Amino acid sequence: MIKTALWLVSEIGEGNIFTKEQHRDAFPGISQADRRMRDLRDFGWVIHTNTDDITLRSEEQRFVTAGLPVWEPGVRRRATSSSISAKQRKAIFAADDYQCVVCGIAGGEVYLDAANDTAVLAVTRRSVRLPGGAVQEKLVTECKRCRAGNGTDEPVDVARLLSDIRNLDETERARLMRWMERGRRGASPIDRAWTRYRRLPADSRDAVFKQLRG
Structure with a gap:
């Protein structure tokens, strides 16, 4: 090695x-x-x-x-x-319902925008700033895409998150609570339409755009 x-x-x-x-x-x-x-x-x-x-x-x-x-x-x-043991990894996967905590995709599930690309899950370390100010390192499940795109070491601030949620209007907060209850966001009709549109070849995207615009 x-x-x-x-x-x-x-x-x-x-x-x-x-x-x-x-x-x-x-x-x-x-x-x-x-x-x-x-x-x-x-x-x-x-x-x-x-x-x-x-x-x-x-x-x-x-x-x-x-x-x-x-x-x-x-x-x-x-x-x-200080490495993550197999026992820890198994426990974290189970706690996160074998889904990426960022995008919600499950292990082995195909990404909507890439038919031949399946999700591979891994346990990563995440710094969390608690309401009292203390910073703790936690383990979370992320897919290969979200793990690669996580380029910041800035801790997740729980107090700021709570403040942001409380500042949402009633409809948005209720929607967020439903996502929390399900454990994943789920795609809305507009999300699904956008994903299918982006999977089209460039000329087909142009044709769809022109038809809708016309």
């Missing part, structure tokens, strides 16, 4: 694409080389396959960003002590 990490940093470079064959050729005779690379993800290394990035071919992977320097003494031991 350490050799793979050093190879990614020195030979591939962040943001670049490589193939599984390139990785195996770099370490001839090493068994389960692919598994050693996957192990890096437990230490914050981001390596995308075609399930994470639809622009990649099946044999390609992208080295997105390096994580902890696993070649330094003691780094892996300290990271392992």
